[in-house]
Amino acid sequence: MQISVDRAKCDNHGQCTFSAPTVFRLDDQGILQYEASVDDSLRADVEEAADVCPMQAIFITD
């Protein structure tokens, strides 16, 4: 599955890192880093991350 984050919307609150910690993380500067392409077995976690994002900045593109 492919993931994209709208950087104009993302405000680095990091709620997605609780839902899918192997996909999303905050770096030392507190900036969101993520895997853009992940195995489909993680779909439920990534969908949850997109759902709970306060800024609604996470999109699953396939």
Add this chain to the structure above:
Amino acid sequence: MIHIIIRMRHNRTNDEVHTMPTEIEVPYLDISDPAFSMHSEAVRRAREQHWYAKTNYGYAVLRHQYVSTLLKDPRLSQGSGKWPDHNGVHDGLFHSWWTKCLLVLEGEDHHRIRRMLNPAFSLRHIEAYIPQFEALAEELVAGFLDSGECEYVNDFAEPYATRVLCILTGIPESEWPTIARIAGTIGLALGITIKDELPEIEEALGELYGYAEGLIADRQANPRDDLVTRLVEANRDGDSLSDDELRNALCLLIFGGMDTTRNQLGLGMQTMMHNPEQWELLAAHPELARNAVEEVMRANPTTTWVTREAVVDFDYEDLHAPAGSTVHFFTQVSGNDPEAYPNPEIDITAERAPHYGFGGGMHHCLGHFVARLDMAIAMRVFSKHMTNIRVNGQDEWLPDSGNTGPVRLPLAFDKR
């Protein structure tokens, strides 16, 4: 005024390093002065002068760019976990609830519970309640519309905010006055008189426990399509919330969701009364209601500051806060920072940099989609039915620092 001299490396030319002493004047704000106001010229001047101020109770971050970055810094913890202990309350029901609340938990203890609570509060699930929120707003407005006046807090904001919580949790809406009283009494725990008022606070919390435990037992036996069932059934990687964790979370939802929403509704009304052309724009374009909520929360938030505590020695640019220091984030001041908002006048069509009226980072308000949607519906319903809204008699307000808002707001209006 406190003066800090720092030495900055400056102007490297011809292999010669000049060190120039540069004086940074850090402003000082007396935030315990009863006359202290977030809206004062002194605070605006401090924000112009430097990105933070020293206060008699820690540091205060004033500029939007710094609030945005540092509010989420993991070196700063939520910090209010020790509030009861600092005020002489070391055990008992309130202490035990507060110190296990999501609000004050940190690290893995926090993340585990937050992860299981978050999905029930997602936009998708909360949007399903819109028709009920709208019916409630219409019902309350119908109660006073023909009279041309209302007392906004008692006739609308308080019943609306409390009944929204009843709708979400499945508590009968007719019991809203009890829920409002309980939430208000537990709220006394945030004042410095917590110890004196502890018996009353604990009695109210005990009552709320009763409601929460009843709801949990009922949904465990009779699951349905609602928020409490989703919390009861929340399960991640084989882990789920214990009955105590569920109860603590429901109590936090009611405690944290009532007066914040009531107060923010009042502040939104105040802002829109000062901007009647924006009110008419909203009436003509109800689809702008959600943006209108963002705009009033940016400019006039109920949570005028958010507080953190340095876990370790905290250094950022010229700020050196020893471990244990308090760092305040002035959300109302940063929401009106001309560097982030060059045209700070209320404009419900504007696309703005995010505000921090819901806090930020891992402690970002859990119920923000509830608040965003229920307030948008309230503004939409009011603007549909009422115009020329004005204060009609003696209004009363909480102090404008801390969690502010109207205590009493009598209004007159023309029916549309």
